Amino acid sequence: MAGTTHGSGRTGWILSIPALILLTVGAAGPLLIVVVYAFLEPGEYSGVVWDFTTEAWFRVFFERDIFDDTVTFADAHLTIFWRSLKLSVLTTLIAFAIGFPTAWFIATRPPNKRAFWLFLITIPFWTNLLIRTFAIMEVIRNQGLLNTFLLNFGIIDAPLQILYTDTAVLIGMAYVYLPLMVLPLYAAIDRFDFRLVEAGYDLYASRMKVLRRVILPIVRPGIVAGSILVFVPSLGAYVTPRILGGGKNMMVGNFIELQFGQGRNWPLGAALALLLLMIVLVALLAYVRVTSRDDANG
Amino acid sequence: MTEAAVEARSARKEYGAGEKKVRALNDVSVVINKGEFFTLLGPSGCGKTTLLRLIAGFESPTAGMILLGERDISTMAPYDRPVNTVFQSYALFPHLSVADNIRFGLTMQGTPKAQVDARVAEMLALVKLEAFADRKPQQLSGGQQQRVALARALAPAPEVLLLDEPLSALDLKLRKEMQLELKRLQTETGITFVFVTHDQEEALTMSDRIGVMRDGQILQIGGPREIYNKPVNRFVADFIGETNVLTGTVEQGGVRLPTGDVIAVDNLDAAIQGTKVSLAVRPEQVRIGDGALQGRVAETVYFGTDTHCHLRMSDDTEVVARMQSPPSGDTGLQEGQTVSFDFVPGAARVLED
Structure with missing residues (x-):
């Protein structure tokens, strides 16, 4: 034994x-390399100089004037982080709002039809993200499909400026990450015992109450998994905001990339990346703690 | 004066459409009285669960009506009906504790919290689960889950409690216990119970009245004794308990068996002389020892308290006699031995097919 x-x-x-x-x-x-770089000095053209300093961390929060060395709060950084957080939360909410009915629909099809619908959900994964993002651009740009349609039917007089706005980034991210929400939700709903819905009705719960008090709490693991799978990559998204948001609507991912490219400040990039990592960890812990709270108290 | 708790009036339920249309319930009419333990008994697919679901409101009748007291509730949503169900699978909410499961219906009704707490405590005591209030259903045994399901359904004090084969998942010993428990709860609460089962013994021991169902119809409604002793047709006789079925020809005052013996039968009124009929006799109503009938002992089977003796008559008809086993366990009957026997007077009944 x-x-x-x-x-x-x-x-x-x-x-x-x-x-x-x-x-x-x-x-x-x-x-480990990122952690080390975050405490070094930037090289003149790129890379790092092996001298220990916390200057990068200082620069995450404050700007130093090149001429007189006066220090001001780096509110531009804060704006970028805030926008990233806001867009990621919104992306998660949109993905859930669309993904939940979708997953419910698939899980309630006859078993032999479900594979077909799941197959449709996975089709976008066959195409490169970059190409899919350009395709969205084609839909929402000023002379794109959407605006042409709306103009031709007289619904609007001038093309809607969607491309290069936060809305465009939101549409793109929700589209890209939707399958990551649908699949875990489907897995959870598929395991759900639908007889519990009848038990709820039997015990005087209306449709909304059955949804809120029976279905949602039971499929919660799927909601948590789906939300994490959408929120985390959204927060670090690079390609989608870069293409659909244009240069001015940067998200953290783009800002970090900037430090390793034109910005030539690798330590600052490394520090920003670590800050992002910490935000993700804190957000996840808070989320898991809130959502795993016992229903009896809620 | 009995008052109706639930009534089905020509209730019909059809599933599917066109060629595939299936009639699960064929114009069933039944009145279930207030405070009664009423059992719908029948094999699977007989429509008993469909009738229960119509009363619960999970389905609405294709035609006909379901009444609760005087009210037509045919189209009322299940959450508006003062009727609760104990499900076959229990359908306990896995995310809620035992107490919160019991609380659910009351909370949904908007009962004030203090009242809810008192009622939950009362229900926990009723089903003897006080010590398990904070457990999750998955942490309980089958029998305990069953009791939670009962308490949950009884907590809102429904006018009618529906029970869909609630004991079928329990083992024999526990099932016997729960049968008595259910009967006790029904007597204590005075709530009308509509119980669905395919187990005839369960139906006989618990019910005030039984409705025997087959192919979407109720064949016979009556008390357990009536159903058992006076089955209206061969199906009911076969389904409820064991029975010997003999065929014979109607004569003046009785039925002549192929062996030439004439059996006295009470319910011959409608039968025309000369027609072939089936006769039912319960095994415990066959007496071995003396009598006009002759049979050869084909086999004796020992069941503990009872012994079954299979007798073969001269035309090869088999008659089973059930007798109490003697203290020694040996009935003294030898296989191959020929014995005399007869039926308890009034025991043999003519059956409709």
Whole structure:
């Protein structure tokens, strides 16, 4: 008995080696490099100079005037972080509002039809993100499909300026991340025992009350998983805000990229990236804590 | 003077359309009295659950009416009906504690909190689950879950409690206990129970009245004794308990068996002389020892308190006699031995097919 346990333990450890290598080389290593860079001085053209300093962290929050060294609060950084947070939360909400009925629809189809609908949900993954984003651009730009349609039918007099606004970024992100919301929701709803709906009706709960008091609490793990899968990549989104938001509606991802490119301030980029990571962690902890609270108290 | 709690008036339920149309309930009419333990008994697919779902409001009748007292509730939403259900699967809310499951209906009705708390405590005591109030349903045994389902459905004090094969998932011993428990709860609360089952023994032990169903129709409504002793047709006789079915020809004052023996039968009024009929006799109404009938002992089967003796008559008709096992366990009957037997007077009844 003990021998068996010992043997399987050893086998389990051997099996974990590829995962350990991947995690070390792919995640822990780079993360460590970012942490180190965040405490170094920027090189003149790019890269870093190996001198310890907390200047990068100072620069995350404050601007230093080049001429007289006066210090001002870096409200532009705050604006970018705030916009990222706002757009990510909105993206998650939109994805949920569209994704929940979609997942419900699929889960309530006859079992042999569900594979077809799930297949449709996964089709966007077949195409490159960049190409899909350009396709959205084609739809919402001033001479695009949407505006042409609205103009031709006399619904509007002048084209709607959607492209290069926060709305465009929102539309793009909601579209891109929607499947990540639908799939975990589907998995949760699929496991849901629909007889509980009848039990709810039987016990004097109206449709809305059954949804709120029975269905949503039970499929909550799916809602949590879907929201995390949408919120986290939204917060760090790069391609979508870059193309649909134009240069001026930057999100954190674009701002960080800027520091490693034209900005030539790798330490600042590294510090911003770590700040983003911390925001994500805090947001996730808060979210999980709030949503796993017992219903009896709520 | 009995008052109607629930009534079905020519209730019909059809599923599907066109060629595939299935009639699950075929113009059923039944009046269930206030305070009664009424059982709908029948094999699966007989329409008993459909009738229950019509009363609960999960389905609405294709034709006909469902009345609660005097009110037509055919189209009323289930959450507006003062009727609660104990589901076959229990359907307890997995995210809520035992107490919160019981609380659910009361909260949804908008009952003041103090009143709700008192009622929940009362219900927990009623089903003896006070110690489990804070557990989740998954942490309970099948029997305990069953009691939570009962308490949850009884908490809002419904006019009618519907029970959809609630005991079918329990093992035999627990089922027996719960049968008595259910009967006790019904007597204590005075609520009308409509109980659905395919288990004839369950129906006989618990019910005030039984409606035997088949193919979307109610074949017979009556008290357990009436259903058991005076089944209207062969299906009811077969379905409720074990029965010997013999065929014979109607004669003056009785039925002549192929063996030549004539059996006295009470309910011959409608039967025309010379026609072939089926006769039903319960095994416990067959007496071995003396009598006009002869049979060879084909087999004796020991069941503990009872022993079944399979007798073969000269025309090969088999008659099963049930007798109490003697203290020694040995009935003294030898296989192959020929014995005399007869039926308890009034026991043999003519059956409609």
